[in-house]
Amino acid sequence: MDKPQASFPARRMRRLRRTPALRRLVAETRLSVDDLVAPLFVREGIAEPQPVPSLPGVVQHTRDSLVKEARRLVSLEIPALTLFGVPLGKDALGSAAWDDGGIVQVALRELRDEVGDALVLIADLCLDEYTDHGHCGVLDGRGEVDNDATLELYGRVAVAQARAGADVVAPSGMMDGQVAAIRGALDDAGFTEVAVLAYAAKYASALYGPFRDAVDVTIAGGGDRKGYQQDPRNGREALTEVRLDLAEGADIVMVKPALAYLDVIAAVRAVADAPVAAYHVSGEYAMVKAAAQQGWIDGDAVALEHLTAIKRAGADIILTYHAAELAERLA
Numbered sequence: 664m665d666k667p668q669a670s671f672p673a674r675r676m677r678r679l680r681r682t683p684a685l686r687r688l689v690a691e692t693r694l695s696v697d698d699l700v701a702p703l704f705v706r707e708g709i710a711e712p713q714p715v716p717s718l719p720g721v722v723q724h725t726r727d728s729l730v731k732e733a734r735r736l737v738s739l740e741i742p743a744l745t746l747f748g749v750p751l752g753k754d755a756l757g758s759a760a761w762d763d764g765g766i767v768q769v770a771l772r773e774l775r776d777e778v779g780d781a782l783v784l785i786a787d788l789c790l791d792e793y794t795d796h797g798h799c800g801v802l803d804g805r806g807e808v809d810n811d812a813t814l815e816l817y818g819r820v821a822v823a824q825a826r827a828g829a830d831v832v833a834p835s836g837m838m839d840g841q842v843a844a845i846r847g848a849l850d851d852a853g854f855t856e857v858a859v860l861a862y863a864a865k866y867a868s869a870l871y872g873p874f875r876d877a878v879d880v881t882i883a884g885g886g887d888r889k890g891y892q893q894d895p896r897n898g899r900e901a902l903t904e905v906r907l908d909l910a911e912g913a914d915i916v917m918v919k920p921a922l923a924y925l926d927v928i929a930a931v932r933a934v935a936d937a938p939v940a941a942y943h944v945s946g947e948y949a950m951v952k953a954a955a956q957q958g959w960i961d962g963d964a965v966a967l968e969h970l971t972a973i974k975r976a977g978a979d980i981i982l983t984y985h986a987a988e989l990a991e992r993l994a
């Protein structure tokens with residue numbers, strides 16, 4: 664008798680998918696609490712935490728509730744938070760951003776007192792929450808964002824945040840040369856140990872809407888940030904941004920948003936030796952929550968799938984509003 668022909672299909676891919684333990688054993692991607700950074704908002708002059716309607720489960724914290732939330736993050740073993748401030752008053756330069764008595768600086772000191780080194784304190788470094796026109800930098804005579812005048816102010820913000828206890832400053836304004844300016848200002852002030860997490864490839868995305876609710880930012884005259892943030896049509900340009908930021912001294916480079924830019928995350932991972940972060944932004948979170956509230960998707964399952972995909976694409980670190988709920992489930 665002839666030997667039977669090689670059985671078809673030649674390779675049974677389903678063998679290793681049969682049981683949960685087998686699937687666990689061969690999983691290529693492992694999402695861990697260690698990967699997560701929780702973005703938090705602290706608002707000056709409020710007595711009670713204020714819910715952000717477009718970000719279910721997210722609040723503008725009071726100084727007290729912020730500290731409590733930080734303690735909860737420590738108990739969940741989340742390694743880091745990133746802090747955004749909502750000041751009482753705004754002006755043309757955004758001066759509350761570098762005031763030692765400004766809300767983020769005050770909050771950073773209180774957080775450091777409370778949690779010591781148990782949490783990495785990342786301070787978002789930008790001016791848009793503090794300027795009355797809502798742009799990420801100062802305006803020139805024509806109403807355009809003045810790159811180099813803004814760099815000088817970013818240096819001041821970085822030093823104020825470092826003085827208040829930030830471990831990491833995270834410039835998100837997409838000004839050219841911002842990493843070098845901030846690194847220089849920190850070093851000159853003796854803060855050589857403070858790291859820079861650069862929003863290196865940050866796109867002019869329509870997914871930041873709920874965040875702007877959370878920080879009470881409206882861009883004057885119905886404007887946008889397309890003059891400084893990246894065009895979503897461009898991928899190669901992201902690699903130039905990343906290379907520039909690394910050359911300027913960035914310790915961590917970030918891609919933002921995440922899901923619509925998985926190709927960019929993968930490409931950045933391939934060229935960068937530094938840790939790569941991705942920001943799963945407010946609109947990405949809000950879409951999951953909204954569809955789940957309608958009963959149209961299983962929100963928990965989709966959140967896990969989304970964040971796993973971001974990790975699989977190459978992110979080492981993920982900033983996400985899902986951090987605490989996910990840490991509870993991964994525990």
Ligand code: PBG
Pocket residue numbers: 787789790791792799835836870871872873874875888943944945946
């Ligand atoms: C700017 C900043 C933004 C976000 C983080 N830093 C908004 C913007 O560029 O308009 C968005 C984060 C999110 O949507 O979750 N300071």
